[in-house]
Amino acid sequence: MVVKVYGPAYASPKRVLLCLVEKQIEFETVPVDLIAGENHNPEFLKLQPFGSLPVIQDGDYTLFESRAIIRYYAEKYKSQGTDLLGKTLEDQGLVNQWLEIEAHNYHPPLLNLVLHIMFSPHFGIVRNEQVIKESEEKLAKVLDIYEDRLSKSKYLAGDFFSLADLSHIPFTNYLVGPVGKGYMIKERKHVSAWWDDISSRPSWLKVLEICK
Numbered sequence: 125m126v127v128k129v130y131g132p133a134y135a136s137p138k139r140v141l142l143c144l145v146e147k148q149i150e151f152e153t154v155p156v157d158l159i160a161g162e163n164h165n166p167e168f169l170k171l172q173p174f175g176s177l178p179v180i181q182d183g184d185y186t187l188f189e190s191r192a193i194i195r196y197y198a199e200k201y202k203s204q205g206t207d208l209l210g211k212t213l214e215d216q217g218l219v220n221q222w223l224e225i226e227a228h229n230y231h232p233p234l235l236n237l238v239l240h241i242m243f244s245p246h247f248g249i250v251r252n253e254q255v256i257k258e259s260e261e262k263l264a265k266v267l268d269i270y271e272d273r274l275s276k277s278k279y280l281a282g283d284f285f286s287l288a289d290l291s292h293i294p295f296t297n298y299l300v301g302p303v304g305k306g307y308m309i310k311e312r313k314h315v316s317a318w319w320d321d322i323s324s325r326p327s328w329l330k331v332l333e334i335c336k
Contacts, residue, residue: 125183127151127180127181128153128182129141129152129153130154130156130171130177130180130181131154132155132334133156134178135295135297135298136177136294137153138293139190139194139293139294140180141153141334141335142327142328142331143197143198145327145330145331146206146290146325147204147206148204148205158246158247159247163177171186191227191291198287206327207284209286209287210286215281218280218282219286219288221281222281226288226292230263230266232262234296234298234299235295236255237263237299238299240252240256242298242302242303260305263308264308267312267315268312270315274314274315274317274318275314280318289322296323
């Protein structure tokens with residue numbers, strides 16, 4: 125059964141696509157236009173009652189929330205493709221720790237930058253320079269902690285690429301691209317080396333090609 129992924133144009137669904145490519149799982153994509161409000165259509169709300177992306181359908185199984193989805197497939201197909209969870213329980217603990225850090229410390233200020241710089245004409249968002257300034261300051265403090273961590277290990281959870289690293293890729297791609305704040309990555313030696321590594325993975329290049 126081919127996995128169906130909704131909304132491939134956006135960063136959170138790309139997190140799912142990236143995991144599926146790493147795990148060598150077949151999928152197809154279904155466009156959803158957030159700006160046109162297609163995520164609030166009754167048919168979509170039957171799949172995702174909160175109207176957000178991504179959603180997957182895998183046979184008769186439906187799941188939403190990107191980090192829940194990638195954890196599900198990393199566990200279900202642990203022995204297939206790239207092992208994204210680590211070999212030991214301790215590895216898995218660190219992977220989950222850094223996934224939580226990404227979700228609760230890294231992502232919120234980055235999302236504010238994305239919304240206020242990239243999407244401010246849409247979704248009723250008015251660009252707020254103070255929010256942009258404060259969000260950059262918060263993200264810089266998180267990246268300083270990452271710099272220290274990545275001075276001690278190649279990847280966030282250790283010396284292996286995992287969900288913890290993967291989960292950062294789509295939104296960080298916004299940061300260094302259309303958000304225009306790539307210097308936040310480049311001015312930190314170890315963070316920069318980490319980003320160069322994970323953003324050049326064949327899986328991510330394939331996702332970018334698929335979502336052109």
